[in-house]
Amino acid sequence: MTLDEGKQKFLQSWGTLGSSWGINRTMAQIHALLLVSPESFSADEVMEQQQISRGNANMNKRALIDWGLVHKELKPGERKEFFIAEKDMWEVVKCIITQRKKRELEPILNILDELSDVQGAGKDAEAFTDVIRDIKLFSSKADSTLERLTKSDSNWFVGTFMKLIK
Amino acid sequence: MTLDEGKQKFLQSWGTLGSSWGINRTMAQIHALLLVSPESFSADEVMEQQQISRGNANMNKRALIDWGLVHKELKPGERKEFFIAEKDMWEVVKCIITQRKKRELEPILNILDELSDVQGAGKDAEAFTDVIRDIKLFSSKADSTLERLTKSDSNWFVGTFMKLIK
DNA sequence: TAACTCTTTCATTTTTTTCTGAAAAGAAAA
DNA sequence: TTTTCTTTTCAGAAAAAAATGAAAGAGTTA
Numbered sequence: 001m002t003l004d005e006g007k008q009k010f011l012q013s014w015g016t017l018g019s020s021w022g023i024n025r026t027m028a029q030i031h032a033l034l035l036v037s038p039e040s041f042s043a044d045e046v047m048e049q050q051q052i053s054r055g056n057a058n059m060n061k062r063a064l065i066d067w068g069l070v071h072k073e074l075k076p077g078e079r080k081e082f083f084i085a086e087k088d089m090w091e092v093v094k095c096i097i098t099q100r101k102k103r104e105l106e107p108i109l110n111i112l113d114e115l116s117d118v119q120g121a122g123k124d125a126e127a128f129t130d131v132i133r134d135i136k137l138f139s140s141k142a143d144s145t146l147e148r149l150t151k152s153d154s155n156w157f158v159g160t161f162m163k164l165i166k
Numbered sequence: 167m168t169l170d171e172g173k174q175k176f177l178q179s180w181g182t183l184g185s186s187w188g189i190n191r192t193m194a195q196i197h198a199l200l201l202v203s204p205e206s207f208s209a210d211e212v213m214e215q216q217q218i219s220r221g222n223a224n225m226n227k228r229a230l231i232d233w234g235l236v237h238k239e240l241k242p243g244e245r246k247e248f249f250i251a252e253k254d255m256w257e258v259v260k261c262i263i264t265q266r267k268k269r270e271l272e273p274i275l276n277i278l279d280e281l282s283d284v285q286g287a288g289k290d291a292e293a294f295t296d297v298i299r300d301i302k303l304f305s306s307k308a309d310s311t312l313e314r315l316t317k318s319d320s321n322w323f324v325g326t327f328m329k330l331i332k
Numbered sequence: 333t334a335a336c337t338c339t340t341t342c343a344t345t346t347t348t349t350t351c352t353g354a355a356a357a358g359a360a361a362a
Numbered sequence: 363t364t365t366t367c368t369t370t371t372c373a374g375a376a377a378a379a380a381a382t383g384a385a386a387g388a389g390t391t392a
């Protein structure tokens with residue numbers, strides 16, 4: 001397989017994976033494009049490579065920066081902004097965990113807290129509080145595990161998970 | 167908060183969480199509905215509770231069964247099928263991990279294998295193979311960790327993660 | 333076999349999400 | 363200040379995903 005074929009296949013797959021995880025396909029593909037490129041890209045280059053509009057490129061570029069997956073790069077003498085992806089895969093994983101945890105896990109934890117004290121008696125109320133309690137147990141365990149994960153360094157991660165997997 | 171308000175809020179939140187993780191909102195809400203109910207539901211009851219069409223109810227009910235999150239229940243004397251959710255939260259988590267791993271992680275692992283032997287020289291090819299190698303490292307570590315996780319019992323999970331979060 | 337009950341399918345409609353492109357805003361150079 | 367280059371915004375268009383409902387299918391009972 002040639003480099004170009006490989007890149008193309010990677011962009012395609014990364015986009016598909018992203019969209020099945022609730023991430024806009026184009027955002028995932030721009031991320032993939034920047035990930036496999038040693039050079040930074042201008043907005044125009046991204047637009048041309050991905051055949052997308054300026055608005056679309058800008059919107060997704062900003063989202064990637066918000067997630068911490070992409071950084072701005074200013075080239076001396078150039079007026080344009082350039083963009084380059086975080087290449088350290090451990091940093092990438094940490095960014096994704098941090099963002100999704102903040103945006104999704106933490107809000108649901110707050111709601112579960114509120115739901116812990118519903119009023120009601122009987123089988124229905126009992127089933128409800130049981131489920132909420134169990135979900136809360138798992139969620140807060142997940143939350144603190146991920147919190148520790150993102151606070152640790154790559155070696156800790158590799159070491160700990162190595163132990164887990166054998 | 168009353169039981170009904172609580173249920174309503176839970177269905178709402180579970181649906182939102184689901185859709186930000188690439189799971190159809192209605193599927194997540196039906197799941198939530200069945201999760202917090204001690205009794206099983208017929209298709210008609212689901213339709214009425216969620217105000218959705220027969221086709222929609224059927225489609226999502228089937229998806230939930232495919233995932234292993236919901237089971238059929240045949241009541242003696244009744245011609246209808248009834249549906250009841252798996253209530254053991256550890257089983258629920260295992261179902262979700264197993265399905266997503268099979269549908270998403272494993273396919274990408276196969277693609278990463280193919281992408282490992284792209285032909286090409288220079289900075290671009292090097293950047294490409296570096297990224298693919300790193301993603302493969304993380305993915306296969308994740309894969310084997312999740313594999314072991316789903317093969318283990320609840321106590322193992324609680325114990326191990328307890329240690330991690332100490 | 334015919335009538336009945338319930339489930340499944342799928343072409344069409346509806347809703348939601350994503351994308352476009354032109355206009356506005358911002359920032360550096362002339 | 364004015365011009366030039368670049369980024370951002372956002373209303374409307376397009377595409378994608380989800381939902382509907384009627385018809386077909388499947389299994390029971392009469």
